[in-house]
Amino acid sequence: MLHAGLRLGDxxxxxxxxxxxxMGEVWRAVxxxxxxxxxxxxxxxxVAD
Incomplete structure (x- = not known):
């Protein structure tokens, strides 16, 4: 599950x-x-399956 503070791909x-x-979520990220x-x-x- 995605959540604030999570890092994706370092x-x-x-x-x-x-x-x-x-089908998905859109996040503001840095x-x-x-x-x-x-x-x-x-x-x-x-959905990815």
Missing amino acids: RYRLDARIGAGG DEVLGRVVAVKAMLPG
């Missing part, structure tokens, strides 16, 4: 969920390599 730190739909705010879209585990 690069993206999730800050706040922006939205969600039937790209810690480039030092900038980005949007990260992640598929829900049930």
Whole structure:
């Protein structure tokens, strides 16, 4: 389950969920390599199968 503070790929730190739909979630995140705010879209585990 995704949550604020989670790191993805040792690069993206999730800050706040922006939205969600039937297939995934969109999160406000920080790209810690480039030092900038980005949007990260992640598929829900049930859909990825």
